[in-house]
Amino acid sequence: MKTKFNLESLVRENIKALKPYSSARDEYKDVNTSEMIFLDANENPFENGVNRYPDPQQQNVKELLSQVKNISSKNILLGNGSDEVLDLIFRAFCEPNQDNIITLPPTYGMYAVLANINAVENRPVLLSTDFQPKVTQILKEVDENSKILFLCSPNNPSGNTFTIEIVEELLLKFNGLVVIDEAYIDFSEQKSWLEKIAQFPNLMITQTLSKAFGLAGIRLGVCYASEEIIKILNRIKPPYNVNELTQQKAIERLSKIDAVKKEVFEIIQERTKVVEALKEIAFVKVIYPTDCNFVLVQVDNATTRYEQLIAKGIVVRNRTTQALCENCLRFTIGTPLENQQLMKALKEISL
Numbered sequence: 001m002k003t004k005f006n007l008e009s010l011v012r013e014n015i016k017a018l019k020p021y022s023s024a025r026d027e028y029k030d031v032n033t034s035e036m037i038f039l040d041a042n043e044n045p046f047e048n049g050v051n052r053y054p055d056p057q058q059q060n061v062k063e064l065l066s067q068v069k070n071i072s073s074k075n076i077l078l079g080n081g082s083d084e085v086l087d088l089i090f091r092a093f094c095e096p097n098q099d100n101i102i103t104l105p106p107t108y109g110m111y112a113v114l115a116n117i118n119a120v121e122n123r124p125v126l127l128s129t130d131f132q133p134k135v136t137q138i139l140k141e142v143d144e145n146s147k148i149l150f151l152c153s154p155n156n157p158s159g160n161t162f163t164i165e166i167v168e169e170l171l172l173k174f175n176g177l178v179v180i181d182e183a184y185i186d187f188s189e190q191k192s193w194l195e196k197i198a199q200f201p202n203l204m205i206t207q208t209l210s211k212a213f214g215l216a217g218i219r220l221g222v223c224y225a226s227e228e229i230i231k232i233l234n235r236i237k238p239p240y241n242v243n244e245l246t247q248q249k250a251i252e253r254l255s256k257i258d259a260v261k262k263e264v265f266e267i268i269q270e271r272t273k274v275v276e277a278l279k280e281i282a283f284v285k286v287i288y289p290t291d292c293n294f295v296l297v298q299v300d301n302a303t304t305r306y307e308q309l310i311a312k313g314i315v316v317r318n319r320t321t322q323a324l325c326e327n328c329l330r331f332t333i334g335t336p337l338e339n340q341q342l343m344k345a346l347k348e349i350s351l
Contacts, residue, residue: 023239054244064254082221090118101148105323111150131158147176154184159290171200179204186212188291218246277343294332302327308349
């Protein structure tokens with residue numbers, strides 16, 4: 001078990017001293033509001049469904065997430081997309097022009113972007129050729145100012161899941177925060193790391209309603225961590241960071257979890273069909289294993305094939321500029337009809 005981890009030592013000094021903003025809706029607790037008259041927040045009093053400020057703690061959404069994910073609502077923070085959640089983590093724990101983070105390319109590009117925005121050094125350590133973290137090399141990059149290690153698992157853009165043994169070793173040996181980005185976990189056979197939060201005090205998990213839940217348009221990201229970490233993030237989050245319409249739509253979707261599971265099942269079935277069909281395309285050189293709603297493939301010339309698909313009205317992602325992804329295209333799994341059209345186009349341009 002980890003013995004060296006000290007959360008307090010990771011928090012920025014100005015954050016420790018910060019007095020959080022108290023919104024109008026935060027100043028009374030455990031009160032039945034159904035019959036109350038609200039004259040506290042300078043809102044327009046004429047009811048239209050969104051004339052009032054939203055719940056700053058998004059309690060109804062958290063309660064549903066708590067049931068779906070089997071975790072206490074006290075371990076949940078919601079943000080305006082996962083990008084806001086990630087930015088809050090930087091601002092709470094990384095001292096500008098002093099601290100550093102470690103990322104594992106090829107990976108989600110916003111980690112490096114947010115590091116630059118927050119004036120935090122990014123120390124990239126390439127994944128292995130089979131897209132797994134290289135523990136020894138990672139730990140060599142660590143010093144007393146290494147605050148966060150980002151693990152995207154299942155990984156974007158490679159699509160694979162990191163092995164349990166490697167992740168556990170990093171959780172035990174890295175004394176900063178280990179943020180596991182599980183945006184695609186619902187498409188994987190491997191279990192979420194949510195059940196290990198109590199075991200690893202430095203573990204943080206980010207998820208999203210943009211992928212499996214089909215709610216990319218509402219921008220709702222989720223962070224799961226210890227109560228202590230969540231309390232720190234709540235101190236610095238904007239008071240009304242998740243709007244009322246987003247909360248309503250999230251509640252509606254979370255209340256229909258069986259429909260979500262059905263869609264995920266269909267996407268996984270389509271993924272299998274797409275992978276099999278790709279084996280028949282002459283210019284496809286490598287099809288990488290995937291636990292996501294996309295598949296990464298290496299082709300003869302990614303830029304040429306990308307442009308040919310654009311000409312046929314199909315947009316995919318050209319990842320050839322990413323580390324270890326030379327001449328690689330990433331195909332999102334679409335509807336059955338969209339996947340059929342993709343395969344038809346690939347066959348036509350391969351002639």
